[in-house]
Every structure is written in C-alpha cells, then in structure tokens.
Amino acid sequence: MEFYPGGRNPGGQHTLMDGGAPAGEATRSRFSRLTERFLGRRRNYVVDPSYQVRSAIIAVLGMAFLLVFAGALFHLLSIENARLVARRAPNLTGAAGSGELRSVLYLVAVGLFFVAVVFAIEILETHKTAGVVYKVTRGLRELQGGCWGTRVTLRRHDNFKEMEEAFNAATRALRDELDQDLRGLQGIEGQVRLIAREFESGNREGALVLLRQVAGELQSLRERKRNLMEAAPGAPPERKDS
Numbered sequence: 001m002e003f004y005p006g007g008r009n010p011g012g013q014h015t016l017m018d019g020g021a022p023a024g025e026a027t028r029s030r031f032s033r034l035t036e037r038f039l040g041r042r043r044n045y046v047v048d049p050s051y052q053v054r055s056a057i058i059a060v061l062g063m064a065f066l067l068v069f070a071g072a073l074f075h076l077l078s079i080e081n082a083r084l085v086a087r088r089a090p091n092l093t094g095a096a097g098s099g100e101l102r103s104v105l106y107l108v109a110v111g112l113f114f115v116a117v118v119f120a121i122e123i124l125e126t127h128k129t130a131g132v133v134y135k136v137t138r139g140l141r142e143l144q145g146g147c148w149g150t151r152v153t154l155r156r157h158d159n160f161k162e163m164e165e166a167f168n169a170a171t172r173a174l175r176d177e178l179d180q181d182l183r184g185l186q187g188i189e190g191q192v193r194l195i196a197r198e199f200e201s202g203n204r205e206g207a208l209v210l211l212r213q214v215a216g217e218l219q220s221l222r223e224r225k226r227n228l229m230e231a232a233p234g235a236p237p238e239r240k241d242s
Contacts, residue, residue: 048130056122063118067111129159148174188217
C-alpha cells in the first residue's frame with residue numbers, strides 16, 4: 001500500500017484513508033441544512049393549488065395595481081417634462097423621449113421582478129397553512145379507514161400547531177377507549193368460559209348467576225357506546241325521518 005502526502009492520491013480521488021467528507025458533499029450538506037432551516041423539509045410546496053395560487057394571485061394583483069399606478073403617474077410626469085423641454089430646448093426633445101422610454105422599461109422590469117418575488121413568497125408562506133390542512137385531512141381519512149393509531153406531525157414553522165396536539169389527543173382518546181373495550185370484552189370472554197364449565201359440571205345456578213353478570217356488563221358496554229354516539233353540547237340535533 002502506498003501513502004501520499006496530504007492524504008490525497010495522485011488521481012485526486014477521495015478514499016477511506018483520506019477521512020472526512022469531500023468538500024463538495026460538505027458544501028451541499030451545509031446548503032441543505034440552511035435550506036431546511038428557512039424553508040423546512042417539505043419538498044412539495046403546492047399541496048393545495050386552488051388555495052395557494054388564489055392567495056398568491058390576490059397578493060400579486062395588489063402589486064400589479066401599484067405597478068400600473070406608478071407607471072401611469074410616471075407617464076404623466078414624463079409628458080409634462082417633455083412639454084417643458086419642448087418649450088425651453090426644442091432640440092433635446094428626441095433625447096429626452098428615448099431616456100424616458102428607457103426609464104419606463106426599467107420600471108416595468110423591476111415591477112415584474114417584484115411581482116414574481118411576491119408570488120413565490122406567497123406560495124412558500126401559504127404552504128405552511130395548506131400543508132397543515134393536507135396532513136390533518138389525510139389523518140382523518142386514515143381514521144375513517146379504521147387506522148386509529150394514526151398521528152399528525154407538523155413542522156416547526158407550520159401554522160396552527162395546536163391542531164397537531166388536538167388531533168393526536170383525539171386519536172389517543174380513541175385508542176384508550178378501544179383498549180378499555182378490549183379489556184371489557186376479554187373479561188366477558190373469561191366469564192363465558194366459566195359459564196361453560198359450570199354447565200358442564202352441572203352447576204346450573206352458578207351458571208345463571210354468571211349469565212346475569214355477563215348481561216349486565218354487556219348492557220353497560222352498550223350504554224357507554226350509546227353515550228359516545230350522542231351529539232356534543234351545542235351541536236345541532238340530527239334530523240329524524242318522519
């Protein structure tokens with residue numbers, strides 16, 4: 001094995017003996033960390049096109065109105081300056097007109113640049129809200145599909161962070177309720193096995209006592225589920241078909 005000074009081989013290739021990471025990879029890593037710090041880890045910034053594009057267009061329309069107003073005002077001032085120049089120095093009218101045209105084009109270019117910047121910033125900002133709606137909606141659909149263990153995890157810079165806590169608390173309560181029902185059903189299963197043994201041994205009275213206990217537990221379970229099905233306080237009552 002040959003060793004080379006400076007830890008690099010003549011071909012300029014990075015090997016295990018060099019140690020560390022190549023400069024290009026380190027630069028990309030720092031850039032990715034910086035990007036994630038300001039923009040977050042989400043790669044798809046348009047999760048709700050109708051909402052995000054509409055909000056961006058509204059913001060851009062305000063900028064466009066200001067741009068048109070500034071252009072019209074600048075045009076009126078240019079016309080007035082052209083009149084003054086024509087009165088005082090008729091020979092400079094052409095040069096003044098070309099200079100004013102360049103100024104108008106410069107103003108339009110700068111305005112379009114700012115419109116594009118505002119549009120991009122609005123997309124990046126609205127995805128902090130649209131992403132929350134997307135994740136919560138996806139979690140609700142998973143709940144509808146029977147996946148009660150689902151959770152919602154929002155990014156640090158997302159809006160409505162309280163929705164993450166509320167959603168996860170609701171699913172946790174559902175899981176606790178399900179665990180309680182499973183424990184109750186497990187107890188009923190054990191009592192049914194005892195009833196079967198009592199019948200096999202000929203103890204009819206003991207089996208009847210256990211049956212009454214099982215019936216009471218089933219009734220309690222049914223009442224608890226019925227209470228969960230009732231409307232929450234302040235919610236409109238369900239309409240009953242006549």
